[in-house]
Structure formats: structure tokens, C-alpha cells
Amino acid sequence: MKIALVGIGKIAVDQHVPSLAASSDWTLDATVSRSGSVDGVASYTDLDSLLADRPEIRVVSLCLPPVPRFDYAAKLLKAGRHVMLEKPPGATLAECDALTRLAEENGLSLYATWHSREAAKVGVAKAWLADKTLRSLRVTWKEDVRRWHPNQDWIWEPGGMGVFDPGINALSIVTEILPVDIHLQKATLEVPENRQTPIAADLQFYHPTGADVTAVLNWRHEGEQTWQIEAVTDQGTLSLLDGGARIVVDGVENALQDDNPLSGEYPRLYAKMAALVKQGTSDMDLRPMMHVSDALALGRRVAIDPFYD
Numbered sequence: 660m661k662i663a664l665v666g667i668g669k670i671a672v673d674q675h676v677p678s679l680a681a682s683s684d685w686t687l688d689a690t691v692s693r694s695g696s697v698d699g700v701a702s703y704t705d706l707d708s709l710l711a712d713r714p715e716i717r718v719v720s721l722c723l724p725p726v727p728r729f730d731y732a733a734k735l736l737k738a739g740r741h742v743m744l745e746k747p748p749g750a751t752l753a754e755c756d757a758l759t760r761l762a763e764e765n766g767l768s769l770y771a772t773w774h775s776r777e778a779a780k781v782g783v784a785k786a787w788l789a790d791k792t793l794r795s796l797r798v799t800w801k802e803d804v805r806r807w808h809p810n811q812d813w814i815w816e817p818g819g820m821g822v823f824d825p826g827i828n829a830l831s832i833v834t835e836i837l838p839v840d841i842h843l844q845k846a847t848l849e850v851p852e853n854r855q856t857p858i859a860a861d862l863q864f865y866h867p868t869g870a871d872v873t874a875v876l877n878w879r880h881e882g883e884q885t886w887q888i889e890a891v892t893d894q895g896t897l898s899l900l901d902g903g904a905r906i907v908v909d910g911v912e913n914a915l916q917d918d919n920p921l922s923g924e925y926p927r928l929y930a931k932m933a934a935l936v937k938q939g940t941s942d943m944d945l946r947p948m949m950h951v952s953d954a955l956a957l958g959r960r961v962a963i964d965p966f967y968d
């Protein structure tokens with residue numbers, strides 16, 4: 660199937676373009692970008708030109724930041740195109756619901772991707788946890804924003820989500836591996852006084868059987884970068900490390916093997932998008948985003964020193 664990519668920025672170049680090039684499902688046939696392009700691929704500088712020129716491209720993948728994404732997605736769905744959304748699927752839950760309705764009304768596939776759910780060990784962690792009683796779960800997501808997001812101003816603007824831009828990846832894994840739904844009860848958000856979004860957050864969740872579920876997100880961590888989820892259960896302790904790429908159960912690494920033949924988070928996302936289009940279905944799981952919205956609604960804000968890139 661032919662596909663177009665919109666927003667040729669960091670993630671498009673790092674992940675989407677190579678994953679599409681390696682895929683047997685897809686041909687990257689056009690890009691839309693105000694400034695970027697991909698060698699050998701037709702490029703447009705605005706979406707209207709793509710829609711007018713290329714009616715045969717039925718599927719479009721959006722790699723824009725969350726705030727501008729709704730207008731692009733809505734226009735594409737109204738124009739009869741299937742749409743794949745980078746995470747987070749929008750700036751607000753209401754606009755994501757509006758996109759879901761538009762996709763349904765027009766009989767199109769819409770996919771809210773969560774790339775971290777496709778990390779190698781997430782599926783086996785979910786299977787392992789399914790029949791255990793959870794006692795506690797702790798997310799530790801500590802990284803250096805200057806290293807991973809240099810000069811990306813949108814992450815500090817309203818809708819940019821700040822530390823929840825990476826933190827939502829952790830929440831996408833937690834909502835995937837836990838067999839029950841949790842909800843946010845309490846949050847503390849540290850917001851640099853010259854910015855609109857948090858640079859650090861502590862979260863506490865309600866769990867239906869009383870397990871202690873917490874998350875520590877920190878975006879100014881210069882030491883060893885940590886993307887870890889530790890779940891203590893009645894039958895042992897499971898740790899997902901490196902964002903879900905590694906798993907340790909009771910101190911033993913690789914006791915559980917992933918049997919998905921396709922490796923790589925983005926190749927798996929594009930394989931799922933191909934399946935959704937072929938089946939005529941959508942996948943819009945908004946739970947990770949709901950927790951972020953709740954943290955921004957309930958969180959106690961603490962103003963801290965200004966942050967400069």
C-alpha cells in the first residue's frame with residue numbers, strides 16, 4: 660500500500676522512514692513538510708496539495724507534535740484517508756474522540772500508536788502478570804531532556820506535555836501490561852517558572868485491589884538514563900528495563916522470551932496499521948493520555964528555577 664508521511668522531523672527520520680523502507684506492506688510515496696524531505700520521495704509543502712494531487716494514496720501517517728495534529732488528521736479523515744497518529748494521539752482527549760467519530764462516520768481506519776508497547780518484552784510482561792496478584796508497581800523514567808529533545812520548543816508550550824512526552828510511553832506500557840484499569844489519585848508537577856509544562860512529576864494511582872502504583876518522571880536527569888518499571892507480585896518481581904527492551908524476573912534476565920517474529924517498535928506499529936486497514940478497523944486506546952490529562956488536571960504545581968536548553 661502507498662503511504663504518505665507528514666512532518667519530516669526527528670522521529671520521522673529516525674524511525675518512520677527506515678521502518679517503511681524495510682516493510683513489505685508499505686511504499687513511502689510522498690511526504691508533506693514545510694522544511695524536510697526524503698531522498699527519492701515526492702515532497703509537498705502543504706497537505707492540501709497532497710490531497711489534490713495524490714488521490715491514490717489512501718493512508719497517511721502523522722509525525723507532527725500533538726497540538727497541530729488534530730487539524731491535519733481531521734482534514735485527512737474528511738478526505739477519506741486512513742490515518743496513523745504518532746503518540747500522543749492529540750493535545751486533548753476531546754479532539755481524539757472527535758477523530759474517532761470522524762473515522763467511524765467515514766468508514767476509515769484510525770490508529771493511536773504507542774510505540775513503547777511494541778518494545779520487545781512488553782508482551783511477555785503482560786502475559787506473566789496476567790495471573791499474579793500485584794502488590795506494587797513503580798515506574799522510574801529519568802532522562803536528560805537536553806540530550807533527547809534539544810531546542811524542541813513545542814514540548815514546553817501548552818499541549819506539549821513536558822516530561823509527559825516521554826512519561827506517556829511508560830504509561831502506555833503500564834496500561835498495556837496491567838490486567839485491570841488504574842486511575843490517577845494524586846500528582847506533584849515541577850514546572851520551571853519560564854515554561855508552561857512540567858519537567859518532573861510524581862504520580863500516585865488507585866489500583867482496584869489496593870496495590871501501590873506510583874511513577875517518578877524526571878527530565879533533568881544527567882546520569883544513567885533510566886526507563887524502568889518494577890512490578891512486585893505474590894509470585895515474584897518483574898522488572899522491565901530500557902523502556903521494555905529487557906526483562907528480569909526474580910533477578911534472572913531473559914527468563915521470558917518474546918515470540919513476535921517482527922522486531923523493532925516502529926516495524927511492529929506499521930505492521931499493525933497494515934492489518935487495521937486490511938480489516939477495516941481502528942485502534943484508539945486513549946488510556947495513557949487520560950492519565951496525563953488527569954495529572955495535568957489534579958496535579959499540585961510547584962514552580963522551580965527557570966530551564967534553558
Ligand code: NAP
Binds near residue numbers: 670671692722
Ligand atoms: P519535531 O522534530 O520537533 O517535529 C516534527 C515535525 O513536525 C517537524 O519537522 C515539523 O515539520 C512539524 N511541525 C512542528 N510544529 C508544527 C506546526 N505547528 N505545524 C505543522 N507542523 C509542525 O518532533 P519529533 O521529535 O519528531 O516528535 C514528533 C512526534 O513524535 C511527537 O508527538 C513526539 O512525542 C513523537 N515521538 C518523538 C520521539 C523522539 O525521540 N523525538 C520518539 C517517539 C515519538 P515540518 O517542518 O517538516 O513541516
